[in-house]
Amino acid sequence: MAGQALYRWTDPGSAIAIFFGLVLAYLGGRITGGKKGIADIPGLSGFSLMGGAMFRDFTIVATAMGASLVKIRQAGLAGAIALLLGILVAFIFGAGVAIAMGYRDAVSITTIGGGACTFIIGPVTGGALGASSEVITISIAAGLVKSILVTIATPMVAQYIGLNNSKTAMIYGGLIGTTSGVAAGLAATDPKLVPYGALTATFYTGLGCLLCPSILYLLVGWIYS
């Protein structure tokens, strides 16, 4: 069963390597109690340079070398709509979970909704609105759960959601949005799709930081006043 699923992946090697990376990260966290996975073990701290935001972003930009401008133009509108929808869907469902779990103040609901978008939008929203540190921690953890889930789930569900072309990759990047998750998910599925998904996903966090503490907060406050 697992073997059959693996067989369909373009590059199961990367998917397996990324999965073992996550396992190492978990072990690092368990052993040291730190926040940077395996890099918290002093002898392996080089991982945080190699896998840090600078190299990640630089290599993502480099993948654009193989991207086609025509395809990006064709999927531009779909990508933009996916971006807006992606933030709205994540926020609404995240806020819904917060409400269902007993949160009744607009600041906490909005912050957890932001965390459901990405682990950056959550704390940025919480910081701007003055949320409690407990709620901000929950929002970061929700964003981390999303990022890891996307990494593992993308190669598994790719064939069922038709993630095999540039347009769907741009829609996927916009709807999912968490840069690390999208970058790792597409790397494990088909590296050729990386530039298209990454292109839309990189606008997600900025847009979320714009919408969550403003319009979406006002909307939640309006419903809960």
Next chain:
Amino acid sequence: MLIYGVAVLAGCYLLGQLTGEILGRLLHIDANVGGVGFAMLFLILISHWMQERKLFTTDMEQGALFWSKMYIPVIVAMSAIQNVQGALSGGLVAILAGVIPTAAAFLMIPLLAKLFHAHPETTTP
């Protein structure tokens, strides 16, 4: 010269990040708005422009492609520094607020793809 290709890539990266930072400041938010995305667009436009004028040699292309190929190792390293422990110890609210919205977003992908007529494509560039 291999290094010219890296220079073009690095220039696009810096220009894109700068654009993202400026856009963030203009919108009064504490985040870089699409800096990597702008950098990608710059790189695509500049490399196309240079290729049309035969200024972008294969040697230069190799310099940029090296970093493109380093993408997978970097992503593997990135996954090894994720705060997996933090995600798993965030409690039920965090797990539900992470899983349910993600599942909803995944379910919307085929709907939007159908709406915008996305088709599987052959491997032409």
